[in-house]
Amino acid sequence: MRAPARLAAAGLLIGLAVVVAAMTLAGTTPQAAPPGIPDPGPLVGWALPIARLLTDLGAVATVGFLLVAVLLLPSGAQLQGLSVQAVRVASWTAIGWAAAGLVLLVLNVSDIFARPVTGLNIDLLGSFIIDFAPGRAFALQVLGALIVAVVCRWTLAPRPLAVTLGIALATVVPVAFAGHAANAGSHTLAVFSLMLHLVGIVVWVGGLLALAWVALRGSKRLPEAIARYSPIALWAFVTVGASGLINAALRLGSWSQITSPYGLLVVAKTAALVALGVFGVLQRRRIVREDKGFARLVVTELFVMVSAMALAVVLARTPTPVGEDVLQTPAERLLGAPMPxxxxxxxxxxxxxxxxxxxxxxxxxxxxxxxxxxxxxxxxxxxxxxxxxxxxxxxxxxxxxxxxxxxxxxxxxxxxxxxxxxxxxxxxxxxxxxxxxxxxxxxxxxxARRPGExxxxxxxxxxxxxxxxxxxxxxxxxxxxxxxxxxxxxxxxxxxxxxxxxxxxxxxxxxxxxxxxxxxxxxxxxxxxxxxxxxxxxxxxxxxxxxxxxxxxxxxxxxxxxxxxxxxxxxxxxxxxxxxxxxxxxxxxxxxxxxxxxxxxxxxxxxxxxxxxxxxxxxxxxxxDRDHDAELEKYNAYLQSLDRK
Known part of the structure; x- marks a missing residue:
């Protein structure tokens, strides 16, 4: 097994381990329902967060490889060399993204209707997609991932692939309507902060993941790619941090809830992101200056990032201190906030x-x-x-x-x-x-860093x-x-x-x-x-x-x-x-x-x-001045000829 594949498998195992540990600490592990109460079963309870993590990793990888191919690595009218391979990898990760998203959709149907997966039918799936906002969000995610996969197989031109990168980022957005933010007070602020958080994460982590792949392939274009990625990473990091704080504040409600299971998970995730942002920038500058050690550092960062994403998956299934039923009246539900x-x-x-x-x-x-x-x-x-x-x-x-x-x-x-x-x-x-x-x-x-780029x-x-x-x-x-x-x-x-x-x-x-x-x-x-x-x-x-x-x-x-x-x-x-x-x-x-x-x-x-x-x-x-009033002289000559006639 090649080094990238081994590291990907190790990162996935780390993410799964963090999911299990966080669910255990937060008390959200699947529990058997009392007799007579419908229950989808423990398989669905464990599979849901795992499918969500795989879906998020598919989105991150797809966006990252497209980002490297379109913007970070030098390219001309047609992609060449490592950029072509990055697009091919993105097509496969998009297929995996769509498959994991489809599994996630089915598991959510099982969870919402409290039925085992074997007890589902096409009517329940259709009802979930048509009548529920999370169902529409998951369906749009699967559709968007499939479109990205098809386009990545169809063209190697940078401009269509730049549009495809935009589609991939837009595909991440509907998921914001499928979590806590979609059902609580300050609706628009919660949903928009979560949207920005998700987009920032996939750009930041995805770009770093693809750069690690470039580094492991031994490309001589790595320094150019890092130089172009650095300002993008800075904007993404600030976006992730600010949107995450806003969303956490809305969900926690007050500082006293920081010791709740949800609050402790937020603290752990925040600490991981801050450490990555500060130490990653400082160390990467030193390594780029010395031109060595980048692959080792970036792989370590990716493992921490996967752990932070796993914590986010568990957060999405952990009850918030501010309940999701704070909007009581029909007017409040329409407005997403109390009547002014x-x-x-x-x-x-x-x-x-x-x-x-x-x-x-x-x-x-x-x-x-x-x-x-x-x-x-x-x-x-x-x-x-x-x-x-x-x-x-x-x-x-x-x-x-x-x-x-x-x-x-x-x-x-x-x-x-x-x-x-x-x-x-x-x-x-x-x-x-x-x-x-x-x-x-x-x-x-x-x-352009070189002619024709x-x-x-x-x-x-x-x-x-x-x-x-x-x-x-x-x-x-x-x-x-x-x-x-x-x-x-x-x-x-x-x-x-x-x-x-x-x-x-x-x-x-x-x-x-x-x-x-x-x-x-x-x-x-x-x-x-x-x-x-x-x-x-x-x-x-x-x-x-x-x-x-x-x-x-x-x-x-x-x-x-x-x-x-x-x-x-x-x-x-x-x-x-x-x-x-x-x-x-x-x-x-x-x-x-x-x-x-x-x-x-x-x-x-x-x-x-x-x-x-x-x-x-x-x-x-x-x-x-250049032609000594040639037009004026020509016009004057024309008038003189008319006068002579």
């Missing part, structure tokens, strides 16, 4: 809402942008202060509309929801687009100029998405369906923001674009969109029925009880808010128009 108090000026402008989407966007948008600006200044490059200010203003507007007071009340009042909608789709995108984030990313992302910068540029980007940035398409979604959402049952689920509300917030960014990217964008839209066409596009927005606002104000009436009836808020009056107010807010972006965008278009003319004049002046 009656709105006031102070609560609307200074309030706080534990919104995971808004918090994640705010933190990452500020951290990534500021990091890029600092990198430019450190190497002596200039970045306009106005762009930075514009970006930060846009992020603040998004924060107010999601995690601020408006975000809190947007769940319970149509008028507040409409303010949040307008902020996310019509105000914040203007400032975000003028912040030129794509340009900043292109100037700071790693470039598909570096992160090249992959981003290829995405910007891809056929898909060209389609979505067509002025007509952008306008249809921006304005058409208003009518499709509010004048159908879609709004009520999305408001009834936490994921639906997050989807609306993300859609509002992305639709607005796409529209204003076409109208006033300063970043590179696959299309060149003249200023006059941009201005016309803006003028055409105004009547559609105004008509929508009037239609909402004139409606004699309540939009999403059943949702607001079940919510039964103790204030603003006149639903139709609150809806009328929301329509008026939408109408009035539409004037603000009009002024901002018109000003931006005229400034860009003026600058475009100034640049064209400078270009013509330079051309005239």
């Amino acid at each position: 108090e009656a709105p006031s000026v102070a609560r609307v402008f200074l309030g706080w809402s534990a919104n995971g989407f808004g918090l994640a966007f705010t933190v990452f948008a500020i951290a990534l942008y500021v990091t890029g600006v600092v990198m430019l200044h450190r190497r002596g490059d200039h970045w306009p202060v106005g762009r930075t200010v514009s970006w930060l203003v846009g992020v603040v507007v998004v924060a107010w509309a999601t995690i601020g007071g408006i975000g809190q009340y947007s769940h319970v009042m149509f008028s507040m929801h409409m303010i949040s909608h307008m902020m996310l789709s019509m105000i914040a995108p203007i400032f975000l687009v003028l912040g030129a984030p794509i340009t900043l990313a292109l100037r700071t992302l790693p470039g 598909n570096s992160p910068r090249a992959l981003l540029m290829a995405a910007v100029h891809s056929r898909l980007a060209r389609f979505f940035t067509h002025p007509v398409v952008a306008a249809i998405i921006f304005m058409g979604s208003l009518y499709a959402l509010y004048f159908s049952n879609l709004f009520e369906v999305l408001m009834r689920t936490h994921s639906g509300h997050v989807f609306m917030e993300a859609h509002f923001l992305l639709a607005g960014v796409l529209f204003y990217y076409v109208v006033i964008g300063v970043d590179p674009s696959p299309r060149t839209v003249p200023p006059l066409v941009r201005f016309g596009l803006l003028m055409i969109s105004i009547p559609f927005h105004a008509f929508f606002s009037v239609a909402v104000m004139s409606a004699d029925y309540v939009i999403a009436e059943r949702f607001y009836t079940v919510l039964d808020r103790p204030y603003a009880t006149d639903l139709l009056a609150d809806q009328y107010l929301g329509g008026g807010i939408a109408w009035a808010t539409g004037e603000v972006p009009l002024v901002l965008v018109m000003a931006a278009i005229f400034v860009q128009w003026f600058r475009s003319d100034a640049r064209e004049a400078k270009r013509l002046d330079r051309k005239a």
Whole structure:
């Protein structure tokens, strides 16, 4: 047996041993049910955490090998050498990921319906997938893993494989809906923190696992791969640590619960992760500098990481000090949190809402942008202060509309929801687009280490100029998405369906923001674009969109029925009880808010128009200096010939 296979088997045995030990210490080992009580049996009780660990390891390995093949090892138009082998390994690990996920799905059906595996049937499996959020999450995981496996067998081109890496990371996300976070208070914050935690883990551990494989293969490209992996590992480590602390705080409830079985497991996992982060960075720098000992260190780290993942598996099956039934009333279950108090000026402008989407966007948008600006200044490059200010203003507007007071009340009042909608789709995108984030990313992302390499910068540029980007940035398409979604959402049952689920509300917030960014990217964008839209066409596009927005606002104000009436009836808020009056107010807010972006965008278009003319004049002046006004001399000669005739 080769060294990588022996080390993989050793890591798996360590993980299984930690699972058994942690379950024993936490008191979660399978126990026989009292007579007459349905019981899936001890086999399911032991197999569930083992299948979960194998599923997680499959995800980690798949993401890691794709990361090495696409980003860490140098590559050209087609992958070569060790990168090809990494993709082939990723295809096999994706198959294992899908198989373990399928076993995990079946075991969860057995556990939830309290039946042995031999007593299951297709109807129970179908009911679990259709009617239960964890069932849908596990099914999506299996489907995503199979897609990754097929693509890895189909192509060796870096760009499709970069998309496949994104699919693999997205496949990890639904699992966040299958644990404690999906059923407790502060729902969106708990689910989003768990999502970020899972993504950070698979990137961090997966990258390290694949680098260990590269080191054991004796590749001379290892130092280049480590250098590119280090900043990725730092971001992943910070994400894992911050999201883990947030999630643990929500589940523990107070410091007094730190000595509970769940709290002790959290402490053990935290200690392992912190030790890995601190000592791993220090030791890896020394080893890379001396160019020896990396394989030995990274294998040791991987064993500790597998142990931490095993502890996380047991944590997912250990009862939390904060129970999963803290949401008692129908309104609390709809909101994922207690009903907020009656709105006031102070609560609307200074309030706080534990919104995971808004918090994640705010933190990452500020951290990534500021990091890029600092990198430019450190190497002596200039970045306009106005762009930075514009970006930060846009992020603040998004924060107010999601995690601020408006975000809190947007769940319970149509008028507040409409303010949040307008902020996310019509105000914040203007400032975000003028912040030129794509340009900043292109100037700071790693470039090619050798001619022809598909570096992160090249992959981003290829995405910007891809056929898909060209389609979505067509002025007509952008306008249809921006304005058409208003009518499709509010004048159908879609709004009520999305408001009834936490994921639906997050989807609306993300859609509002992305639709607005796409529209204003076409109208006033300063970043590179696959299309060149003249200023006059941009201005016309803006003028055409105004009547559609105004008509929508009037239609909402004139409606004699309540939009999403059943949702607001079940919510039964103790204030603003006149639903139709609150809806009328929301329509008026939408109408009035539409004037603000009009002024901002018109000003931006005229400034860009003026600058475009100034640049064209400078270009013509330079051309005239080079050819001694050849065009002017030619034109004068033409006029003289006409005069002679």
